[in-house]
Amino acid sequence: MKKAILFALAAATFANARAADVPVKVQLKWFPQAQFAGFFVAQAKGYYKAEGLDVSLLPIGDQSPIQTVATGTADFGTTWITDLLTARQQGLPVVHIAQLFQKSGYTLVSLKTKNISKPADLMGKRVGVWPSGNEYPAVALLKRNNMTSSLDSTVSNPSVQAVTYPFDPSLVFPDKVDAVSAMTYNEVNQIVGLGYPLDKLNVMNAADNGVNLLEDLMFTTQKVLDTKNFKGSGLSGQQVAAKLLRATIKGWNYAVANQKEAVNIVLVNCGNTCKGSGTRASAAGHQTWQMAEIAKLYKAGPTLKGMAGYLDPATYQANVRLLTDLGILKSAPSAGAVTYSVWEAATGKKAK
Template sequence: MKNAALLSSLLLLALAPAAQAQAAAKTVPVKLQLKWFPQAQFAGFFVAQAKGFYKAEGLDVQLLPIGDQSPIQTVATGAADFGTTWITDLLTARQQGIPVVHIAQLFQKSGYTLVSLKTSGIKAPADFKGKRVGVWPSGNEYPAVALMKKYGLTTSLDSTVSNPSVQAVTYPFDPSIVFPGKVDLVSAMTYNELDQIVGLGYPLDKLQVFQTSDYGINLLEDLMFSTERTLNATNFKGSGLSGREVAARLVRATIKGWNYAVRNQREAVGIVLVNCGNTCKGSGTRSSAQAHQTWQMAEVAKLYNAGPTLQGRAGYLDPATYKANVTLLKSLGILKSDPPAAAVDYRVWQAATGKK
């Protein structure tokens, strides 16, 4: 009997690697399209991947960088299953008939700013009149346009205006190209370009920073989305899981990753740096990737730890904030009508969190 028991134990040990491989093979492959290059803006995703939170949900998640292109097309064509983007991208795509669906809101506060030198004498948005403002293309200019419209200013971006009060200068995301020589104010995210401007030799105490959310322009940024096709799939990639169930698992693990990253920022930065390329470095005197990503992690934590997150509802799209965003985009003429109800699917967040 002892020999039989020993043989049985040896057989189980021999089969263990095969069983583990079979279990690993059962993880569901998921492609998630990030809105930019790898950096701390996406720390929660990289942490969820590195700490095994996705694997614990049975997912094998591949994080795809995209640079300055919109992730909408990648997800809409099926080259990626899920993606991150800003609310303006999502809603304008939906208006164009692309069936993308909001499933989780990670950043609850906008990090969009306009930055000038204090020596310029620009102390309030009303002072933008007659100035040159550096903005990003492809829909990323909407917060700046909204802020200026609130103060009765028109821009050269509007072809129907013959004598605009503000000259918009489109530039490709690197503030050193235009600031301060070619523009009086420049677009900058709190977590990225603002630190790059500091690195160019302009310390914070020499800068005037206009954060659009302080002026009631809180167009939401980093969110998670998918398509109706993916969410309605009854057997996602042959996994036996529905697309909505896979989405809930993805959102649950991502929120866990973000919560961990915010609580353990130094460790999160270390995880991000493993995935970083040249874009992880700052500019000029802030050329250290670690210094820039440490700044970035601290700033994105502020955008995540706001609104519903502080109420224990991380990832939740507050209906009042969403309605305000839609109203603002309609007032700018960017949206012609209210988005369909299907543009947001709260069922995914509810399934992910167990909350209503």
């Protein structure tokens, strides 16, 4: 009888502990897809639960995640480094806490018949770009090669006509633009799916042309990091951030090592966006392509040295210099734009 009572008490205690999981909202930088496989794997495998977190992964589409996190609608988010630093420049107290992708996947894709194989070939052309802060890689690539675009209202006779489009290449490619923005893991495959095989395309990688702006990172606000009692949990914002990051890195490491399983987990979550807009590929086929390409961006740089999630200071400074030299940033961001304390707490390692 006594054992039964003790067992019941233990079960009740466990149930209460589960009920007390800290609610955390994470704003993803697009719709659910393999780009965020590590997050979905961490959720499906119970890695967040093991850290005492009840994580909600929020889609956003073609808007910037900065606003939802800055206003407190979400607690953490993913975005690109240029988006984060330009937001800091505008006075938003967002803070970089981890760098998931260590290599840029941004490209400009054109038909080989257009003879666009290097940035200089874009002179006088129409280039498809994305809205909401996602145009910066194209702007940087043009500026680095002494070209202007119609995105700059102060320029009367721009070198390039920018055509803003909402991420579906079929809306503009190839009739309305000469080259179109495309991520290696997403739009490149969508364009192939539209009936343009890789051997008929020129894929100009921005990183190969001096613009290696870092992409998917994790961020939050200074307010969250300074919180002493996050949502009444008894944990500080720093502690919650470290728990979130530790589980997320575990999810990413598993996803990259077990890509087929990770794709199956993603397919459960991505619904109508699984196929990718504009592609003829199957949902599973597109997400499999995406997972393989995403793995290349994650498994590079510090990740190969056992430091997944680490923002290499030299790479960061190179990004800052590029953005300031191009005038995208007016000055170097303050030290508060990046913190290594969350990564150190999550991994037990020291930043270099």
